[in-house]
Amino acid sequence: GESVGLHLPTLSVQEGDNSIINCAYSNSASDYFIWYKQESGKGPQFIIDIRSNMDKRQGQRVTVLLNKTVKHLSLQIAATQPGDSAVYFCAENKENDYKLSFGAGTTVTVRA
Amino acid sequence: EAQVTQNPRYLITVTGKKLTVTCSQNMNHEYMSWYRQDPGLGLRQIYYSMNVEVTDKGDVPEGYKVSRKEKRNFPLILESPSPNQTSLYFCASWGTGDQPQHFGDGTRLSIL
Numbered sequence: 001g002e003s004v005g006l007h008l009p010t011l012s013v014q015e016g017d018n019s020i021i022n023c024a025y026s027n028s029a030s031d032y033f034i035w036y037k038q039e040s041g042k043g044p045q046f047i048i049d050i051r052s053n054m055d056k057r058q059g060q061r062v063t064v065l066l067n068k069t070v071k072h073l074s075l076q077i078a079a080t081q082p083g084d085s086a087v088y089f090c091a092e093n094k095e096n097d098y099k100l101s102f103g104a105g106t107t108v109t110v111r112a
Numbered sequence: 113e114a115q116v117t118q119n120p121r122y123l124i125t126v127t128g129k130k131l132t133v134t135c136s137q138n139m140n141h142e143y144m145s146w147y148r149q150d151p152g153l154g155l156r157q158i159y160y161s162m163n164v165e166v167t168d169k170g171d172v173p174e175g176y177k178v179s180r181k182e183k184r185n186f187p188l189i190l191e192s193p194s195p196n197q198t199s200l201y202f203c204a205s206w207g208t209g210d211q212p213q214h215f216g217d218g219t220r221l222s223i224l
Contacts, residue, residue, distance in 0.1 A: 034212050043116075043202050043215030044155070089155070098143060098162060099170060100213060102155040 010107045013084075019077040023090035023103045028071060030092035034100070035064060035075045038087045047075070047088075077108075085110045114139045116216035118203050124222040125193060133188045133219045135203030143206045144186040145170070145213065146178065148199040155202065161186055193223045 013019045025033065031052040036044035050057045050064045050073075057064050063076040073090050087107050091100040116137045125131055137144065145160040147170075157170030161180040175197055177189040186205075190197060200220050204213040 036215075041217070043204075043217045046212040046214070049212055098145070098160045098168070099157050100145075100155075104154055 007104065008106060009104065010109070012109045012111060013080045014111050015082060016079055019075075019080045019084070019108060021075045021077075021088050021106045021108065023073040023075075023106075025071050025073060025090065025092045025101075025103070027092060027094065027101065028068075029094050030101075032093040033064070033066060033073050034091045034093070035062075035073075036089045036091060036102075037084075038089065038105075040086075044089060080108075080110050082110050082112065084108060114214065116203055116205055116214050118201075118216035118219045120219060121217065122220050124224065126224050127194055128192050131190050131193060131221075133190075133201060133203075133221070135186045135188065135216060136184050137186075137203075137205040137214070138184065139205060139207070139214065140183065141205035141207050141214075142183075143208075143213075144180065145204045146176070146186070146188045147202045147204065148172065149202060149218075150199050158188070158201075190221075193221075195223050197221065198223045 007022050034049040035047040037047050038044045048059045048062050048064050050066050055066050061078045065074045087105045089105045090103040093100050119134045146158040147155045149155045156172050158176050159178040161167045167178050200218050202218050203216045206213040
């Protein structure tokens with residue numbers, strides 16, 4: 001069977017290692033997914049998005065994977081840096097809906 | 113620089129004293145929204161606006177009002193604040209339904 005990553009509220013990563021942050025979404029009608037990064041004292045900052053007609057999208061040091069079968073989203077950060085320490089949220093949206101539904105968030109701490 | 117600007121960033125006030133949190137965006141976005149962020153509850157939508165003079169309730173609208181008289185501004189009004197409205201508030205704007213929302217840096221309200 002296929003494994004599904006667990007959502008963890010916290011993640012501690014050694015600097016230079018790769019990070020994987022998991023998210024399970026709830027609405028099978030959602031067709032647009034976004035990862036946000038929130039640093040202390042700031043608002044959520046867009047990292048990368050993916051639409052439901054894709055299963056993978058890459059950005060600079062980040063990759064988002066979408067598995068619609070099990071309603072799972074993951075964010076991979078390559079060569080994690082101290083500046084990557086933050087809370088990461090996944091969010092889902094339906095076409096023509098005006099509300100983002102946010103996940104619980106994962107706090108990533110990068111160890112030097 | 114593209115941004116969403118909220119004011120004030122911090123406010124401590126008392127129960128029943130009307131207050132307004134302003135939000136302004138310089139990206140000519142059609143859509144704007146207000147969220148509150150509480151520990152363990154994530155981000156929840158209060159109100160959103162699809163265009164000038166068009167607003168609708170989100171998940172937690174009770175005790176709040178909004179207005180959209182101009183495209184760039186979307187103030188959040190607490191007519192009679194209560195302690196349960198103590199929270200971190202974020203304004204967001206976006207261009208179309210399948211674009212990421214841009215967030216302000218937040219307003220921390222404490223209602224005593």
